[in-house]
Structures are given as C-alpha cells and as structure tokens.
Amino acid sequence: MNSGCYTAMVTPFDGAAVDETGLTRLADFQIQIGITGLLAVGPTGESPTLAWQEHHRVVQIISQHAKGKCLCIAGAGSNNTKEALSATRHAAEAGVDAVLLVDPYYNGPSSLEIRKEYLAPVAAAFPDLSIIPYIIPGRTGAQLLPDDLALLFREHPNVNTVKEATGDLDNMRRTRQCCGPEFTIFSGDDGLVYEMISDPEIAATGVISVVSNIVPKAMSDLVRLLVDKEIDQAKRLVDALRPLFGLVTVKTVEKSPYGDVVCRARNPLALKTLMQVLGVPSGPCRPPLGKMSRSGLDVVVNIAKTVQSKNPEIFAPLAEFFDVDIDGRLNDERLLEGLYYPTY
Structure with a gap:
C-alpha cells in the first residue's frame, strides 16, 4: 500500500x-x-x-x-x-x-x-x-x-x-x-x-x-x-496534535452510590461526541456504546478548546468545509445537552 x-x-x-x-x-x-x-x-x-x-x-x-x-x-x-x-x-x-x-x-x-x-x-x-x-x-x-x-x-x-x-x-x-x-x-x-x-x-x-x-x-x-x-x-506539529490523541480513550473517575468507579469511554465514543459538538455528521454511537459521563464530556470539550486556543489552524479545514464556528460551538452549553448521562 x-x-x-x-x-x-x-x-x-x-x-x-x-x-x-x-x-x-x-x-x-x-x-x-x-x-x-x-x-x-x-x-x-x-x-x-x-x-x-x-x-x-x-x-x-x-x-x-x-x-x-x-x-x-x-x-x-x-x-x-x-x-x-x-x-x-x-x-x-x-x-x-x-x-x-x-x-x-x-x-x-x-x-x-x-x-x-x-x-x-x-x-x-x-x-x-x-x-x-x-x-x-x-x-x-x-x-x-x-x-x-x-x-x-x-x-x-x-x-x-x-x-x-x-x-x-x-x-x-x-x-x-x-x-x-x-x-x-x-x-x-x-x-x-x-x-x-x-x-x-x-x-x-x-x-x-x-x-x-x-x-x-x-x-x-x-x-x-x-x-x-x-x-x-514534525515535532512541532505532533505537539499541537497531541491533545487530540487522548480522544481514543477518555478515562474518568465517577461517583457511584457504592464509591468511586473508573469509567473508560473508548473509541469511537469520544470522537463522535466531539463531532456532534462541532456540527460534523456523525450521530451517536450504536448500543452497547452509548453516551459519556458529564466529566468525560468536559474532558473532550477541553481537549478541543486547548487545540483551538493554541493552534487554531488545526481545525481550520473542518471549519471551512462544514461552515462551522469552532469557538462558538465549543462554548455553547446548549450543544452538550443529550450527549452525556446526567447521573452515573
């Protein structure tokens, strides 16, 4: 190949x-x-x-x-x-x-x-x-x-x-x-x-x-x-991209009625969740994959905000092709509704 x-x-x-x-x-x-x-x-x-x-x-x-x-x-x-x-x-x-x-x-x-x-x-x-x-x-x-x-x-x-x-x-x-x-x-x-x-x-x-x-x-x-x-x-570019590599598996510690629980949102859940936030065609995952926890969703949004703040050129082709406002969407709390489980 x-x-x-x-x-x-x-x-x-x-x-x-x-x-x-x-x-x-x-x-x-x-x-x-x-x-x-x-x-x-x-x-x-x-x-x-x-x-x-x-x-x-x-x-x-x-x-x-x-x-x-x-x-x-x-x-x-x-x-x-x-x-x-x-x-x-x-x-x-x-x-x-x-x-x-x-x-x-x-x-x-x-x-x-x-x-x-x-x-x-x-x-x-x-x-x-x-x-x-x-x-x-x-x-x-x-x-x-x-x-x-x-x-x-x-x-x-x-x-x-x-x-x-x-x-x-x-x-x-x-x-x-x-x-x-x-x-x-x-x-x-x-x-x-x-x-x-x-x-x-x-x-x-x-x-x-x-x-x-x-x-x-x-x-x-x-x-x-x-x-x-x-x-x-290449080093400069990989440093700019590195936060996004964390989307493959997002691990958080959640509070259950019985104590702390480690929750892993595995690929493609975090990626598709971010795509929905950004206004890119994706839709949800099919069960048994479902939604993220709220803390997991916050991790995903903060990853994207970090990249957009430090290296906006990374998302620029997506913004242009799909005609979306990256900053606006990442800071619109309404777009997060329905993307996470409200309770553990």
Missing part, C-alpha cells in the same frame, strides 16, 4: 439508520484535503454493530466515492473465517484496493491458527487484493506474531502491509526484522505515529488514523514531514 495517511472513518447515523448523505459528506471532506485513503467500516466505523447488509452498503458507497480520488480499504475482519471470506468477496466486487482483517476476537486463536486458518485462506482466495492484518491485542485478546506475519508475506505476497496497534515498539522492531525492508508497516495508534516512522528499526510509512476524521490535513502533513525526515517541523 502507498505510504501516507488513511482515515479510519466513522459511520454516521441518523436515528436507527446509516446516514448515507452524511457519509458522503465526510468522504468529500477527506478527499478534498488530499487524504491517501479511506478505511470503510473498520472498528472505528462500528463494524460490530452494523448488519452485514449495512456493512456492505457502506463499503460500496465509500469505494465508489473514492474511485480515482484516493485509495479505499474495507474492513472485512471477523472471528469467523467464513464471514471474513464473504466480506472480502463483497469488498473485492465493490472495487476496493485492500481489506483490513482484525485478529479474531474472543475465541482467541494462537498466532499459528490466525495465520493458517484465517489470514492464509483469505489471501489465497483473493491473490490480487492487498490483505492488511490488524493487530490490536488490547481489543481482541489474540495476536498475530511477527514470525507468522513474515511467513504470510513469504507465502502470500499480497499480505504486504500491517496495521500495528500493539503499542509495543519492540514488537514493531521485530516485525521489521522478520519481514524485511519491502514490507509496509502502518501505525494503528495516532499517539505513536512519530515514534514509529522516525525509528529506523521500525520504519513505518503511514498511519490508519482515528483523529484524521476531524483533522485530516494535520495528520497527513505529519506523516509527510516524518517520511521526508523534516523532524523539527
């Missing part, structure tokens, strides 16, 4: 249905900025709560919209290889450039099983399609290891890219060591983009990003600066 910034797109909802108009607006925003590619219906797009008919429809819309403008990746992962094959077949027929296959979740296959019983069958069935393993053990409870990834690359040349979200820099270095210089490593963690691209023992060349849903230009610029080894400018 080409180096650059790929946006793991949210799926906007309008009531109970997918907001197809909002979806194309979000895609237009990314394409106008010059994003390298769009990921349709990855986990950030709430793939676990989409029916397969909805899933396929979103892939079809984004693939058609991206054609000739940017690359398109489709989420096709499952903890059922038969489903992954079916989703990949649909994505291929829709004309995508690649599919993303997250490690099988909950049933916990070994790395050997992930290679032989999951990724290899898909790669063999679709040799002309790029297959991107997505390794995120904190979410899946399973992990494809660098050794098995290298064997896949050797046996199936279309498995030539990985989305790496282990958070383990040594594991990433091992991936580079096993897979060699021709293999492509993408960061699956916005907060580690700087380290992963600038470390020559990892030599990542891009990111599949969450926060680029709202700041695609800044994230694209960051990747370009790092790949071009313009390190000083």
